[in-house]
Amino acid sequence: MFIHIFTYRLKCLLRDYEGIFWTMLFPLILATLFNMGFSNLNSAEMFNPINIAVVNNESYRQNQSFKQTLEKVFTGDDRLFNLSVVSREEADEMLKDNHIDGYIIAEQPIKLVVSRSGIKQNIIKSFIDNYMHTFSAISNILEKDPGKLQSLINDIESKVKYSKEVSVTNAEPDNVLIYFYTLIAMACFYGGFLGMGEVSDVQANIKPVAARINTAPVHKLKTFFYSSAASIIIHLTEMLILLAYLVFALKIDFGTKTSYVLLTTFIGSIAGFSFGAFISAIVKKYEGFKVAVIVSVTMLCCFLAGMMYQDMKYIVATKVPILSYLNPVNLLTDAFYALYYYDTLTRFFTNIVILTGFIIVFCSGTYLIIRRQKYASL
Amino acid sequence: MVVKVKDLVKRYRDILALDHLSFSINEGEVFGLLGPNGSGKTTAINCILSLLKYDRGEIWIFGQPMRPDAYDIKRNIGIVMQNIAVYNELTAYQNIDYFCGLYVKDKNQRKKLVNEAIEFVGLGEFTKFYPRKLSGGLLRRLNIACGIAHKPKLIILDEPTVAVDPQSRNKILEGILELNKQGATIIYTSHYMDEVEQICSRILIIDKGREIATGTKDELKAMISLGEKITVESYSITEKQISAIKKLPGITSVDYKNNALIIKSGKGTNNLETVLDFIRKENIHFGRIYSEMPTLNDVFLEITGKELRD
Numbered sequence: 001m002f003i004h005i006f007t008y009r010l011k012c013l014l015r016d017y018e019g020i021f022w023t024m025l026f027p028l029i030l031a032t033l034f035n036m037g038f039s040n041l042n043s044a045e046m047f048n049p050i051n052i053a054v055v056n057n058e059s060y061r062q063n064q065s066f067k068q069t070l071e072k073v074f075t076g077d078d079r080l081f082n083l084s085v086v087s088r089e090e091a092d093e094m095l096k097d098n099h100i101d102g103y104i105i106a107e108q109p110i111k112l113v114v115s116r117s118g119i120k121q122n123i124i125k126s127f128i129d130n131y132m133h134t135f136s137a138i139s140n141i142l143e144k145d146p147g148k149l150q151s152l153i154n155d156i157e158s159k160v161k162y163s164k165e166v167s168v169t170n171a172e173p174d175n176v177l178i179y180f181y182t183l184i185a186m187a188c189f190y191g192g193f194l195g196m197g198e199v200s201d202v203q204a205n206i207k208p209v210a211a212r213i214n215t216a217p218v219h220k221l222k223t224f225f226y227s228s229a230a231s232i233i234i235h236l237t238e239m240l241i242l243l244a245y246l247v248f249a250l251k252i253d254f255g256t257k258t259s260y261v262l263l264t265t266f267i268g269s270i271a272g273f274s275f276g277a278f279i280s281a282i283v284k285k286y287e288g289f290k291v292a293v294i295v296s297v298t299m300l301c302c303f304l305a306g307m308m309y310q311d312m313k314y315i316v317a318t319k320v321p322i323l324s325y326l327n328p329v330n331l332l333t334d335a336f337y338a339l340y341y342y343d344t345l346t347r348f349f350t351n352i353v354i355l356t357g358f359i360i361v362f363c364s365g366t367y368l369i370i371r372r373q374k375y376a377s378l
Numbered sequence: 379m380v381v382k383v384k385d386l387v388k389r390y391r392d393i394l395a396l397d398h399l400s401f402s403i404n405e406g407e408v409f410g411l412l413g414p415n416g417s418g419k420t421t422a423i424n425c426i427l428s429l430l431k432y433d434r435g436e437i438w439i440f441g442q443p444m445r446p447d448a449y450d451i452k453r454n455i456g457i458v459m460q461n462i463a464v465y466n467e468l469t470a471y472q473n474i475d476y477f478c479g480l481y482v483k484d485k486n487q488r489k490k491l492v493n494e495a496i497e498f499v500g501l502g503e504f505t506k507f508y509p510r511k512l513s514g515g516l517l518r519r520l521n522i523a524c525g526i527a528h529k530p531k532l533i534i535l536d537e538p539t540v541a542v543d544p545q546s547r548n549k550i551l552e553g554i555l556e557l558n559k560q561g562a563t564i565i566y567t568s569h570y571m572d573e574v575e576q577i578c579s580r581i582l583i584i585d586k587g588r589e590i591a592t593g594t595k596d597e598l599k600a601m602i603s604l605g606e607k608i609t610v611e612s613y614s615i616t617e618k619q620i621s622a623i624k625k626l627p628g629i630t631s632v633d634y635k636n637n638a639l640i641i642k643s644g645k646g647t648n649n650l651e652t653v654l655d656f657i658r659k660e661n662i663h664f665g666r667i668y669s670e671m672p673t674l675n676d677v678f679l680e681i682t683g684k685e686l687r688d
């Protein structure tokens with residue numbers, strides 16, 4: 001029975017040209033357009049050191065290690081930051097006048113104050129994150145094995161160099177990466193159309209074909225799972241084609257963690273599929289209406305994740321941080337971003353775990369609604 | 379007893395769609411469910427199939443209570459819904475094979491069944507066509523083939539002939555009788571009384587979800603007082619003559635409009651003769667004169683006071 005339903009479903013899906021257009025060709029076209037639009041966007045914006053300030057308070061003066069690390073990165077020609085050591089009031093003033101992109105308060109934990117969001121602010125944050133990460137390692141090891149201190153200091157230096165390199169060499173694509181990451185996330189969520197179709201096709205109150213399915217001697221959830229398997233395979237294939245196009249044709253950089261990128265795509269695809277299934281199950285209207293809901297929710301999420309206006313992602317992250325966690329498209333985008341940008345996986349896994357939570361909610365919601373066997377009205 | 383429905387009540391919010399409907403269908407019958415649009419035929423079918431929740435009542439099929447998970451019962455039912463239910467992305471052959479495959483696992487047996495179904499509905503030339511390329515009538519035939527390919531013991535057809543030309547319609551009706559001959563019990567719903575008269579061995583007439591009458595077509599016609607309807611086409615009939623006809627023996631009502639005199643009489647054998655005698659005697663000129671036996675429409679009209687066909 002599995003093979004029967006699965007293969008016929010594959011046939012159906014492969015002949016559904018409209019579906020294939022939206023779930024595969026549309027993202028490919030969009031990616032091509034993005035690429036054309038962005039190819040000359042950043043060439044003017046060569047990398048310059050970022051102006052920052054650090055507040056000259058008691059804890060800064062006492063925090064020798066931080067002081068030294070900062071000094072390392074604000075000397076030399078290829079320095080990352082131009083650093084001024086000022087009072088809190090002066091720092092506020094400079095930030096307001098756009099003389100600096102942000103300032104640091106060396107408290108415990110270290111705070112970063114910025115007035116707006118953008119790639120420079122993100123570099124500063126990434127630097128601080130790196131520092132904090134290493135610092136906690138140092139204090140840990142110092143307690144246990146002071147002999148390793150030298151190797152750790154070397155490590156810090158290499159890290160600082162690393163973040164310099166990441167930012168310098170990739171300064172150009174950085175700005176556009178977010179667009180492509182949200183594009184993948186959007187394509188994942190367009191898989192929602194497939195999820196929607198699977199649910200509609202077993203709901204007798206939506207489609208006449210589903211009434212037939214409901215009267216056949218096969219449990220309708222079985223039919224649903226078997227044919228969903230076909231939908232998911234199709235969508236994963238489409239996503240792999242999109243990824244391959246981005247990587248090999250458009251030369252978009254996904255960093256080095258290929259297997260994690262694939263994992264993220266896989267989870268994204270499932271999330272999109274289950275999202276569509278869930279919407280289809282709770283919206284008790286005709287299909288056109290469901291499509292409208294899926295498209296508008298996806299587009300809103302994409303917008304908030306920075307697809308149309310890149311800084312949106314940072315605005316949301318600073319003004320309404322909870323929204324970045326409740327936006328599955330942003331979680332996906334951010335997962336790709338974290339893979340590319342951070343060498344630790346904490347942020348990546350945070351995104352993936354929350355996304356998995358969403359999948360569980362979508363799937364159980366869908367299950368609870370479609371397992372119902374009789375309808376009040378057809 | 380193949381189907382037994384007892385005291386079925388179904389409400390859609392404030393619409394009472396089925397009002398304490400009860401009936402039973404015996405093996406080998408072609409059971410007609412006849413009623414005007416909105417009388418509850420589809421609702422009754424969907425309740426029988428356990429697609430719809432109902433407020434009251436009990437349903438047994440093949441002697442067992444019908445439930446959504448009664449797969450042994452479902453295996454032996456074939457349905458042809460009022461709405462076309464096929465996949466647009468599959469060809470005619472693939473559609474039939476897909477649905478048949480939900481009932482029949484064995485591939486060779488299925489192939490045989492699918493080909494028989496194609497033969498049966500006469501879609502032989504169109505097996506590779508996608509539904510969008512099929513005309514309305516051919517699509518209806520595909521819809522039928524999808525429902526019956528697995529050779530079910532009980533076949534439910536909900537208005538399978540709407541939008542089908544008379545020729546195809548006759549073919550479908552013959553086919554249904556053929557299925558019946560091969561041993562299937564049939565439930566056939568329609569608002570076309572002539573179809574129902576033509577093929578059904580027993581008929582249930584419903585209106586507003588309620589049973590109006592049930593029986594064979596002859597039993598139904600025997601239930602009403604109307605025995606014969608005589609139409610006389612003529613321009614020159616006076617009021618006086620009309621009231622005189624009304625007084626003739628056996629005549630129950632006379633109606634004159636659009637140059638046609640419609641005379642209804644009770645049961646009896648020589649009503650036409652009486653009317654003819656009168657016309658000759660009065661020297662009335664007429665074009666045509668003909669007599670009709672009562673139809674199911676007359677049954678419906680007499681019981682409900684309105685036409686079945688609107």
Ligand SMILES: Nc1ncnc2c1ncn2[C@@H]1O[C@H](COP(=O)(O)OP(=O)(O)OP(=O)(O)O)[C@@H](O)[C@H]1O
Nearest residue numbers: 377378390393395414415416417418419420421569
């Ligand atoms: N989903 C629904 N919601 C509300 N009312 C409904 C619904 N389906 C049917 N009805 C109402 O229930 C009554 C019976 O409808 P049903 O479709 O069973 O009639 P029918 O005899 O099949 O008519 P037709 O000959 O037009 O197919 C009608 O009054 C109809 O308006």
Ligand SMILES: [Mg+2]
Nearest residue numbers: 419420421460
């Ligand atoms: Mg109907």
